[in-house]
Amino acid sequence: MLTKRIIPCLDIKNGRTVKGVNFINLRDAGDPVELAKQYAEKGADELVFLDISATLEGRKTILNMVLKVAEQVNIPFTVGGGISSVEDVDLLLKNGADKVSINSSAIKRPELINELSSKFGNQCIVVAIDAKQIEGQWKVHLAGGSIPTDLDLFEWAKEVEERGAGEILFTSMNNDGTKEGFANEALAKLSSDLNIPIIASGGAGTMQHFVDAFQLGRADAALAASVFHFGEIEIKNLKVELKNNNIEVRL
Amino acid sequence: MKTVIIDYGAGNIKSIQFALKRLGFDAVLSNNPTEIFLADKVIFPGVGEASSAMNMLRASQLDALIPNLKQPVLGICLGMQLMCNSTEEGNTKGLGIFDVNVKRFSNDVKVPQMGWNTVANLKSTLFHGIKDDEYMYLVHSYYAELCIDTISETEYGLIFSSALQKGNFYAVQFHPEKSSMAGEQLLKNFLEL
Numbered sequence: 001m002l003t004k005r006i007i008p009c010l011d012i013k014n015g016r017t018v019k020g021v022n023f024i025n026l027r028d029a030g031d032p033v034e035l036a037k038q039y040a041e042k043g044a045d046e047l048v049f050l051d052i053s054a055t056l057e058g059r060k061t062i063l064n065m066v067l068k069v070a071e072q073v074n075i076p077f078t079v080g081g082g083i084s085s086v087e088d089v090d091l092l093l094k095n096g097a098d099k100v101s102i103n104s105s106a107i108k109r110p111e112l113i114n115e116l117s118s119k120f121g122n123q124c125i126v127v128a129i130d131a132k133q134i135e136g137q138w139k140v141h142l143a144g145g146s147i148p149t150d151l152d153l154f155e156w157a158k159e160v161e162e163r164g165a166g167e168i169l170f171t172s173m174n175n176d177g178t179k180e181g182f183a184n185e186a187l188a189k190l191s192s193d194l195n196i197p198i199i200a201s202g203g204a205g206t207m208q209h210f211v212d213a214f215q216l217g218r219a220d221a222a223l224a225a226s227v228f229h230f231g232e233i234e235i236k237n238l239k240v241e242l243k244n245n246n247i248e249v250r251l
Numbered sequence: 252m253k254t255v256i257i258d259y260g261a262g263n264i265k266s267i268q269f270a271l272k273r274l275g276f277d278a279v280l281s282n283n284p285t286e287i288f289l290a291d292k293v294i295f296p297g298v299g300e301a302s303s304a305m306n307m308l309r310a311s312q313l314d315a316l317i318p319n320l321k322q323p324v325l326g327i328c329l330g331m332q333l334m335c336n337s338t339e340e341g342n343t344k345g346l347g348i349f350d351v352n353v354k355r356f357s358n359d360v361k362v363p364q365m366g367w368n369t370v371a372n373l374k375s376t377l378f379h380g381i382k383d384d385e386y387m388y389l390v391h392s393y394y395a396e397l398c399i400d401t402i403s404e405t406e407y408g409l410i411f412s413s414a415l416q417k418g419n420f421y422a423v424q425f426h427p428e429k430s431s432m433a434g435e436q437l438l439k440n441f442l443e444l
Binding site (some may be wrong): 001002003004005040045046070071072074075076094095096098118120121122123124166167195196197220221250 | 364366367368430
C-alpha cells in the first residue's frame with residue numbers, strides 16, 4: 001500500500017539553514033546538505049527546503065545548495081520560496097530538485113500553474129496554500145500568511161488542482177506554531193474535495209497530532225519543522241507510533 | 252565499463268547520474284546514437300509527458316535504436332512506459348519492447364500516485380538482495396498492466412507492473428535514484444549484470 005509520508009521542512013537563508021537545529025553528531029547545524037543526509041538516514045520520506053532569503057544575492061545561493069543536496073541525498077526533495085517563473089523552475093529542476101513549490105506567485109498569476117505543469121509535468125508542481133480561518137471562513141493569505149486575500153481556501157484549492165498542480169501543501173495559519181495539532185477538519189474537506197495528494201502543515205506538537213492528521217484529516221503527508229529539528233519527535237519513533245495506529249508507513 | 256544515460260531532453264536526469272556516482276560508477280549523458288550503441292549499459296530515464304517525450308526520441312532517431320540494443324537497458328518511470336506498446340497519455344504509440352499497454356489510474360484513487368509503495372512478487376536478478384515488500388518511491392499517473400514480463404507488482408487501487416523484464420530490457424516504474432538504500436541496491440544490481 002502507498003504509505004503516508006513524513007516530511008521535515010528546512011528554512012534556508014543565504015544558502016544556510018536557519019532556526020536552531022539540535023542534532024547530536026552534527027558538525028555544522030547550518031549546513032543544509034548535512035542535515036538533509038541525516039534526515040534521510042533517520043527515515044524521512046521527503047524533504048522540503050523553503051528559501052526565505054530576502055536578497056537576490058541570497059537567492060542565488062539556493063541553486064548551489066540544490067545541486068549539492070541532489071548529489072548527496074537519496075530521497076526526493078522539494079524547493080520553495082520566491083519562485084515566480086518558468087525559468088526559475090527550469091533552473092531548480094536542472095540542478096536536481098525533484099519538485100518545486102509555488103505560493104504567492106500562483107495567486108498573483110494563476111496561469112503560472114498551467115504553464116509549469118504543461119512544461120514540466122504536474123508531478124513536480126506543488127502549490128502551497130497558507131490559509132487562516134476568520135469568522136468560520138478559510139481565507140487564503142499571501143506573503144507567509146501576513147496579507148489576507150479574498151480567496152476562499154476550498155475554491156482556490158479546486159482551481160489549483162484544475163490548473164494542473166500535482167500536490168497541495170496546506171498550512172493553517174491558525175495552527176502554525178501552536179503545537180496544538182493540525183487543522184484536521186479543513187484537511188479532511190480538502191482531501192474529499194480534491195483528487196490530488198494533500199500535505200498537512202502547521203501545528204505539529206505531539207505524535208498523536210500526526211495520527212490525527214492522517215486519520216481525521218485524511219492527509220497524504222505531514223510536514224513539520226521544529227519538532228524534528230529540536231529532536232522533540234524522532235522520526236523513527238513517530239513511524240512506529242503511526243504503524244501501531246494502523247497507519248501505513250515506510251519503516 | 253561505460254554507462255550511458257540517454258539524454259533526450261526529458262526531465263531531471265542528473266539525479267540518476269548522482270546516484271550512480273554515490274555507488275562509485277561514472278555515467279555519461281548522451282543522445283548520440285553511436286555512443287549509446289557502443290555503451291556497456293544504457294539507462295533510459297524520463298519524466299514529463301509521453302507524446303512529447305516520444306517526439307524528442309524520434310527527433311534524435313532513438314526510437315529505432317533503443318529496441319535493437321543488445322546490452323542491458325534500464326528504463327525508469329516514463330522511460331519504462333515508453334518501452335511498452337502504447338500509453339493512454341496523449342494516445343501515444345510506444346517502442347513496443349514490452350507487449351503491454353499503459354493506462355491511466357482511475358479517479359477512485361488520488362492521481363498522481365505520489366510516495367513510497369511496496370514492490371512484491373520480485374522475479375529478477377535486478378532485485379537481488381532486495382526483500383519482497385520493500386518500499387520504493389513512485390510518482391506517476393499512468394501504469395503498465397500485469398503481463399508475462401512482470402517482475403514486480405505494486406498495488407494502488409489495482410495491481411500493476413512496477414517492473415518489467417524481457418531479455419536484456421529491464422524497466423522500473425519507481426525511481427531507484429530516489430528510493431534510499433533499496434533503490435541504490437537495484438541500480439548496483441543493474442550495473443553489475
